[in-house]
Amino acid sequence: MPDAIPAFRPDRLGKDVLAELPAYDLIELFFFAYRDFVxxxxxxxxxxxxxxxxxxxxxxxxxxxxxxxxxxxxxxxxxxxxxxxxxxxxxxxxxxxxxxxxxxxxxxxxxxxxxxxxxxxxxxxxxxxxxxxxxxELDPDGKKHVSGYLLRLIDPDDRAHVERLVFGDGKT
Amino acid sequence: MPDAIPAFRPDRLGKDVLAELPAYDLIELFFFAYRDFVxxxxxxxxxxxxxxxxxxxxxxxxxxxxxxxxxxxxxxxxxxxxxxxxxxxxxxxxxxxxxxxxxxxxxxxxxxxxxxxxxxxxxxxxxxxxxxxxxxELDPDGKKHVSGYLLRLIDPDDRAHVERLVFGDGKT
DNA sequence: GAGATATGTCAACAAGGCTGACATAAAATT
DNA sequence: AATTTTATGTCAGCCTTGTTGACATATCTC
Missing domain, CATH: 1.10.10.10 (Winged helix-like DNA-binding domain superfamily/Winged helix DNA-binding domain)
Structure with a gap:
């Protein structure tokens, strides 16, 4: 009998483990979605x-x-x-x-x-x-998830800038 | 007193109403996120x-x-x-x-x-x-929302093809 | 008045798309 | 067996959109 495979525990994922498991699904979906979108x-x-x-x-x-x-x-x-x-x-x-x-x-x-x-x-x-x-076709709060995700994909240094630009800075 | 603004009812949105309200936030977030991603x-x-x-x-x-x-x-x-x-x-x-x-x-x-x-x-x-x-930084099921969203952004004719490619077709 | 800043412009080049035309080998059809 | 179709390769040239480097002008700041 082969060794048991440890349970997947996202809460315990360190950088090393993340690096071992490329998120091929999201990488590819992002590519195809953006291609059709533009x-x-x-x-x-x-x-x-x-x-x-x-x-x-x-x-x-x-x-x-x-x-x-x-x-x-x-x-x-x-x-x-x-x-x-x-x-x-x-x-x-x-x-x-x-x-x-x-x-x-x-x-x-x-x-x-x-x-x-x-x-x-x-x-x-x-x-x-x-x-x-x-x-x-998403949950009512699906949009929040999606825009939160997209925002956090952006470089941290640019994020505040983009937020102001996208959501307005109160001046307008 | 001005006329009351009707409540936002996503379940009642027809194509005409959607067309009046461009989703500037998601359009722009998608642009910035993809730029940094690639x-x-x-x-x-x-x-x-x-x-x-x-x-x-x-x-x-x-x-x-x-x-x-x-x-x-x-x-x-x-x-x-x-x-x-x-x-x-x-x-x-x-x-x-x-x-x-x-x-x-x-x-x-x-x-x-x-x-x-x-x-x-x-x-x-x-x-x-x-x-x-x-x-x-998302909910536990945030990934489901995101990948579901990205998948449905893809042209319907390509969607099945992409699904097979991304998630595997059982042969591999 | 001197220097910094915002913009405009010229020239040349590179990456990565495109079209159109033509070539070859192998498979499929008749 | 001959013909046609298919999968791939290749040549030549064009377009869009990015790049660098150099230089010009107007205006603001010190």
Whole structure:
């Protein structure tokens, strides 16, 4: 008779044991889920000649009217050259407007135009449909679990920043 | 006195109402969480001269020894030309081995080498650490909620396929 | 006035997607 | 046996979106 396998005791898991058991299920589900999630807007973006990079910029500008370049760079974590390429197109095609800052005239404050807002909303609704479909089959407090989990996946140093951005900081 | 705001009744939400209320929180949390999640392995991959595309290929080959090219293309949903570019490098650097199929000699069966398996495991453990940290602060059944949610985010047509792939199909 | 800061821009490069066309070997069909 | 289909490989070129490095301009701060 083989040796008994010790009972699984999550409360006793040390770092060493965790390291032995890769969470393949969550790793892979996250990959597939994200792939499908971001692919929803693609067809619509295509009609406008935009890509996913444009979507991300438009999304955050629409959500945070008056965002500065520096703030946007901090959110997206890309270089200003990469940002500028897509931002320039969004401005030229009149989806985003750039105004000179009032208190600091070096800054550029970004705003979605009416057209930009419409597109951002259209894409957000599309993704929301998928999210709601997935949430609908969960417990009533399933959403709390999911958003808590996603939040804690984020780097601890960024977490407070993201929380403010996502849930609002009381100023708005 | 303004009109009373109707109580939020998720059980009564029709498609129209859902569409009016974009789930900005989950959309953004998903974006930030996925960004940090996939960035973990980057530094290690860099040491080997590999990128994220190599990681994905190595991961699935390691998880499903004997995978064919066609099956891998179906999982990754990229073109064979894109796959071949990274797969060729993984084979040349001896992280993956390609054997001619036995029942069908047109097929190539892919296997991770010892070196390839070690790298795949190292990267999976790294991502698992982040996942476990995020799960650890959830209810005991938080993991069920999360994996159920992620699974239902996936396109319905793919869901059964992914389930088999992630949770096993009983054959292995 | 000098230096720091916010932004813009040019040029070049890399990763990793894509399309289209064509090649080969092996299996399946007729 | 000949033909067609299938699984894979490969060449060439293009696109998006990221990167680095260098330099320019306007404005704010000291």
């Amino acid at each position: 692919s929803d807007p693609d067809r619509i973006l295509d009609e406008y000649g935009f890509g996913r990079a444009h979507h991300r910029v438009l999304h955050f500008v629409d959500r945070q009217p008056g965002l500065t370049i520096a703030e946007l760079l901090d959110i997206l974590k890309i270089t200003k050259q990469s940002l500028n390429r897509v931002l320039k197109e969004l401005i030229e095609k009149d989806f985003i407007e750039s105004r000179t800052g009032t208190s600091d005239r070096r800054q550029r404050l970004l705003f979605a135009t009416a057209q930009g807002h419409d597109l951002a909303l259209k894409l957000a609704k599309l993704q929301t449909r998928r999210i709601m479909r997935a949430l609908s | 960035s973990d392995p980057d530094r290690i991959l860099d040491e080997y001269g590999f990128g994220r595309a190599h990681h994905r290929v190595l991961h699935f080959v390691d998880r499903q020894p004997g995978l064919t090219i066609a099956e891998l293309l179906d999982i990754l949903k990229i073109t064979k030309q894109s796959l071949n570019r990274v797969l060729k490098e993984l084979i040349e650097k001896d992280f993956i081995e390609s054997r001619t199929g036995t029942s069908d000699r047109r097929q190539r069966l892919l296997f991770a080498t010892a070196q390839g398996h070690d790298l795949a495991l190292k990267l999976a453990k790294l991502q698992t650490r982040r996942i476990m940290r995020a799960l650890s």
